[in-house]
Amino acid sequence: MNIDVNILLKSFIEYLQIERNYSQYTIESYQHDINEFFLFMNEQKIASLTEVTYADIRIYLTLLYKKNLARKTVSRKISSLRSFYNYMLREKLLTDNPFSLVTMPKIEKRLPDFFYGDEMKQLFAACETDTSLGLRNYALLELLYATGIRVGECSGLRLKDVDFFLSTILVHGKGQKERYVPFGSFAHDALEKYIQNGRRLLMKNHDSHDFFFVNFRGGPLTARGIRVILNKIIEDSSLKGKIHPHMLRHTFATHLLENGADMRTVQELLGHANLSSTQVYTHVTNEYLRRSYMNHHPRA
Template sequence: MSNWTTYIKSFQSYMKIERGLSKNTIENYTFDIEKLTDFLERNHLSFNPINITEEIVQQFIYEISKYVNPSSQARIISGLRSFFLYLIFEEYRTDNPMELIEIPRIGRKLPDTLSTQEIDILIEAVDLSSNEGERNRAILETLYGCGLRVSELISLKISDLFFEEGFIKVSGKGDKQRFVPIGNLTQKYIGIYKATSRSCLNIQKGHEDTLFLNRRGKQLTRAMIFTIIKDLAVKTNLKKTISPHTFRHSFATHLLENGADLRSIQLMLGHESITTTEIYVHLDRRHLAQILNVFHPRK
């Protein structure tokens, strides 16, 4: 493993500094490489990143295919491919042993979405008599109103709110920042939360600028946001499996259905590639027929 450690650390620095990838992404790539090194150790194979062959990598992929689902296989192959491409880029290798290894075909699962009525029901179910009620309503309105990732929501700062201009500043994946429009309704509920329950908290040092706080005056965790949403789904007898990301998917889907263009949605979501955003097109093909009927000269 010692032969691998130096190259892995170098790859981690490259991902963080030059590619600006998030901590979670870097950890996932590292985990993929460590699966390969574990395979080598178990089979007493003394290959390093420079001399490992395509045949050995194929043996590894064959082994994991016995117990890892196609989606996870695809991620591991993609992670290893990126690692060896980096080694070629740094001129440690001249070939990529992953080049001829095919990623397994996986069906693309369409994201779950909520209707506007379901979102209204969930938000109306928030218990406003509780100490956290106003906060939870503001959280749901922000997730849906701005299409944020859960990590973006919990790290949102008061100094990121530019209500007069109608925008918030969001720190996305890889610390990339973008400005997202924020509607009057979402502004209203954030304002109520700030003026009521948040103002009564004993805010801990270092969290003075954090918007959404727990009862101890510290930043909320991702797990807490999942719990809030799960509890509301149970309370309203919602028969869908939902998460904070469901509100983000619903934000994009409803924008598309109401006539927003894909490029604008991409910018608001902070997707690096419009290909990622295109998944929302497949949710309702009636929208495409409407576009044809409205805009095509031979409609």
């Protein structure tokens, strides 16, 4: 691809960062998806973005499916490219968006995975608390479970966003939306110990900044860094099977609903724009109740 396309992609990334306030992880996904399509254009001898047709996109979709990619992955790639073309429409660089004609593949519905209470205890037990990094990791786990915030929202948390008096955090969510989320006494104690005995030591050889969670060098902890830490905690625990860090968010929502929280409250705490995004957790709790009944009722 020529340099003009690279400049265009750079301006699109800046638009996602500044105007849409997307997380670094999301932006990297967009960038990867678009660069992948650029390679396809080179292979198909398509000289310009304006020359891409619906027929070309159909060929591209066929190649994606031949790779046995999940429908959700294909949908994400098409969504990235549709947004990229919409941006070019906005900038009046073309007159139509060929990706607007593409029907998204129907995504198979899967219930979100979550940790049971005993599994959460195993995760907390896997954290050491006698080092500065251990205190940070424990505080990280406590906060994610206590608030259900996304990993990207957690990495962007700053000192001023945490109110220890009211036990709340100000979360900067998707699309520049902000919300206040409370946290309980366990998270409160863990966060205070981290600030007093962990963060200060980690910041010893680093210039001052106000990001709440820091890495071992004292710099801001990235979303990718948080994922690495959580995966390590999971590895150190006795838990088996397929586990991913986003399960802590699912666990937060599921446990709230299981213990009587109403749907609207959980929606607000999670920062979901639509109630339909939250309703999936009712299926999880209903399935949990069904299994409990089948396992314990004498005439099940």
